[in-house]
Amino acid sequence: VQLVESGGGVVQPGRSRRLSCAASGFTFSSYALHWVRQAPGKGLDWVAVISFDGSDEFYADSVKGRFTISRDNSKNTVSLQMNNLRAEDTAIYYCVKIVDKNQLLFDGFDIWGQGTLVTVSS
């Protein structure tokens, strides 16, 4: 069971970046997927979730209207489109899987990717 993120890098404030996460080893289309981030030296910060079939999405207030989560069940991938990036968005972004396939929310995160670092700086 594995999640592998990609797409991180240095981006200027106000610009966009798209992160991707490739999944393997489990029935991808049965599970909600989340993004959680961690600023350098700081704690964990939940970002967004998408339901198993892509019909439901929820976002943290800090990214609502700027970030969009999506998934492609035919390719076992989930993406995070980040627009109008700010310095405070600088973080390692983790793709994570929820424990129970019957849950969108209200459960723990049992599989974490290795993370991809996004640095917002001019």
Next chain:
Amino acid sequence: SSELTQPPSVSVSPGQTASITCSGDKLVDKYVCWYQQKAGQSPVLVLYRDTERPSGIPERFSGSISGNTATLTISGTQAMDEADYYCQAWDITTAVFGAGTKVTVL
């Protein structure tokens, strides 16, 4: 949104018991999860639904909840348990994490 409060640090001697608390509003009505994060690594789920251990997590990790406080207990703490520990619960549609507790095994 609700907040979860953890002590910044806990120190424990090898073989002793470490207890990490997590306080939040109406926590007894929510499921609490705990994550271990070692330096330079991704977090690992060590407890979910207050007391459940994922496969591969040693029995020395246990959880309890009473009122507004959840507790992660590490019995017979080993040097390998030195890490940051985060509690997490759900506030409506938002996952909320505590600020983390650094466990030092002296």
